[in-house]
Amino acid sequence: MASSGENIFSAREAVSGAIAAALDKLGIGADAGSIMLERPNDPSHGDLSCNIALVTAKKIGTNPRKLAARLVEGLELDEDFIDRVEIAGPGFINFSFSDRYLTGQIAAINELGDSYGSSNLGGGRKVQVEFVSANPTGPLVIVSARAAAIGAALVNILKKAGYEVETEYYLNDAGSQVRKLGASTMTRFRQRIGEDVPFPEDGYSGEYLVDLAAEIPEGEGRAWLEKGGDEAVKAFGDYTLDRTITWIKGDLEGFGVEFDAFFRESALYVEGGEIEDVLALYRDRGSVYEEEGAVWFRSTDYGDEKDRVLVRSDGTPTYFLADAAYHLNKFRRGFDRVIDIFGPDHHGHIARLKAASAVFGAPDDWLTVLTVQWVRLMEDGRQIKMSKRGGEFETLADLVTDVGADASKFFFLMRKINAHLDFNLTLARKESEENPVYYVQYAHARICSVISYARGEGVESPKDSSCVELLTEPEEMELIRNLVIFPQLIEGAAESYEPHRLSTYGQQLAGSFHRFYHICRIVSGDTRLSEARLLLAIATKIVLSETLRLLGISAPERM
RNA sequence: GCGCCCGUAGCUCAGCUGGAUAGAGCAGCGGACUUCUAAUCCGCAGGUCACAGGUUCGAAUCCUGUCGGGCGUACCA
Numbered sequence: 001m002a003s004s005g006e007n008i009f010s011a012r013e014a015v016s017g018a019i020a021a022a023l024d025k026l027g028i029g030a031d032a033g034s035i036m037l038e039r040p041n042d043p044s045h046g047d048l049s050c051n052i053a054l055v056t057a058k059k060i061g062t063n064p065r066k067l068a069a070r071l072v073e074g075l076e077l078d079e080d081f082i083d084r085v086e087i088a089g090p091g092f093i094n095f096s097f098s099d100r101y102l103t104g105q106i107a108a109i110n111e112l113g114d115s116y117g118s119s120n121l122g123g124g125r126k127v128q129v130e131f132v133s134a135n136p137t138g139p140l141v142i143v144s145a146r147a148a149a150i151g152a153a154l155v156n157i158l159k160k161a162g163y164e165v166e167t168e169y170y171l172n173d174a175g176s177q178v179r180k181l182g183a184s185t186m187t188r189f190r191q192r193i194g195e196d197v198p199f200p201e202d203g204y205s206g207e208y209l210v211d212l213a214a215e216i217p218e219g220e221g222r223a224w225l226e227k228g229g230d231e232a233v234k235a236f237g238d239y240t241l242d243r244t245i246t247w248i249k250g251d252l253e254g255f256g257v258e259f260d261a262f263f264r265e266s267a268l269y270v271e272g273g274e275i276e277d278v279l280a281l282y283r284d285r286g287s288v289y290e291e292e293g294a295v296w297f298r299s300t301d302y303g304d305e306k307d308r309v310l311v312r313s314d315g316t317p318t319y320f321l322a323d324a325a326y327h328l329n330k331f332r333r334g335f336d337r338v339i340d341i342f343g344p345d346h347h348g349h350i351a352r353l354k355a356a357s358a359v360f361g362a363p364d365d366w367l368t369v370l371t372v373q374w375v376r377l378m379e380d381g382r383q384i385k386m387s388k389r390g391g392e393f394e395t396l397a398d399l400v401t402d403v404g405a406d407a408s409k410f411f412f413l414m415r416k417i418n419a420h421l422d423f424n425l426t427l428a429r430k431e432s433e434e435n436p437v438y439y440v441q442y443a444h445a446r447i448c449s450v451i452s453y454a455r456g457e458g459v460e461s462p463k464d465s466s467c468v469e470l471l472t473e474p475e476e477m478e479l480i481r482n483l484v485i486f487p488q489l490i491e492g493a494a495e496s497y498e499p500h501r502l503s504t505y506g507q508q509l510a511g512s513f514h515r516f517y518h519i520c521r522i523v524s525g526d527t528r529l530s531e532a533r534l535l536l537a538i539a540t541k542i543v544l545s546e547t548l549r550l551l552g553i554s555a556p557e558r559m
Numbered sequence: 560g561c562g563c564c565c566g567u568a569g570c571u572c573a574g575c576u577g578g579a580u581a582g583a584g585c586a587g588c589g590g591a592c593u594u595c596u597a598a599u600c601c602g603c604a605g606g607u608c609a610c611a612g613g614u615u616c617g618a619a620u621c622c623u624g625u626c627g628g629g630c631g632u633a634c635c636a
Binding site (some may be wrong): 039040041042049051054055057058063064082088089090091092135137172175176177178180198292293294295296299305306308309311312313314316318319320322343344346347348349350351358371373374376412414415416418419420421422423424426427434435436438439441442443445446447449450451452453454456485488489492493495496498500501503504505508511514515517518519521522523524558559 | 561562563565566570571572573574575576577578579580581582583584585592594595596598599600601614615616617628629630631632633634635636
């Protein structure tokens, strides 16, 4: 019987193959891609639905139902897989999996274990996912938490789908924002030692800099001040960066999100670094020109709406130049594909970044930019303003303390990334027990509990899995159907970069398990039936814990 | 002004790349534990998919326009 990953798909492939053959018999040349098999919403419409008759009928001058009838007549299907074929509605051809096929998948899943759902869709291609990348000017805030949850889940999914993935955090440790940060800390330090100095108008006014300045050994701080001017600002800036980067790493660790690499913007500015290279390369390609003393990039040649400045008239490089250089660096590292996850305030960069990449020869689909939309934090019905400069914000660390990493991750991953999100803190705190994440985790804990109970009662997984034929209840079949769609779900989530599909699925799967558990007693006097249900529970545990793992959420054994 | 994203139940959101009668959770109402975890299950109620056209066998989904919200539109980062 089914024992490898391929066999999980074989029913589906068998059906599309049979349809293609039947079309061929009728002399209708249909390209393979036009045969679509969908999973109907309504279970009475079977497990797979084909609309090919609807699509092609007009082309060959007949009506869809007639064409469907002729197609079905010519279908040769393996009855081990499909036991019912029906023409329905305007001309859909609906296929139902046989119970034998479905129950057979339980053994296949148990044999594959954690690798169930893995595929070779990616073919080992190298993908880099860059995310969070918030400026190191303070603790991470909520929108970064959302990006972290999404990025980490996407990475897990891509790996599962056969991509080789590296994660990276881009640290903007150069440029004027860092100067401001240094100046802000310096001012806080001077205020601390009793100097009456005004705080810079565009400085970072958050309390955390006061605290940070308080921790600077006084002698050291005074020594930095004596350097004077830019040197002093730089000394305070370096100190502050060191601390904020440590915070950021700690926050991410507390959230359970790891990065393979932290790439420092300052590394681009070294002698022989990509800043120089990208300018030279663009000059070679004739993509730059000088105007009013500044160096411009002709990004309009590549579809951007206006040209962009690379080097200001005062000779300093722009943020965009650094970004272009950074992407040249990524390109040279040999990634087949690069995914940047941006915050909502950076979506204007997409066109110019694509332009920048095109010049150094990156294919159109090399760079994908995903935009994570804002999170509005609501508390007691009012929106909390979030601004590092304004100083009032909810940090990622606060969120972890308030509602926990698992719950907040699940919350973020329930939504499409490009939709705005209202995070109701009051509700999340007060009703964290109502959070859907517990529903999914509880199903897992329940399974663990019942498995150990079964063992205590002497029910073990049988060597021979033929007992699964005893599974016939609707709740059993519904649960198996949900297990069977898992591999396809992974591929869909990987192709569309939509990790939220897994959280929806997790709820659906947990729901079908809870219903099964409620209706079907697992450990009963009927040993063979108990064994069969135990096998089903184990298969569910595998898929559920894998789903949670991909989402970056723990799968507790007891709750 | 121009560009991108969004508008689905009272609230927060799904809707599998154009399919059949648009689904969950929360909130509301009513039921189910002397038996494997009640953080569970079952039922009821809740909708002009912002609005108007268009494309076609078929539209919440694609196109155009309007309205509403967010973001961007720097020789800031």
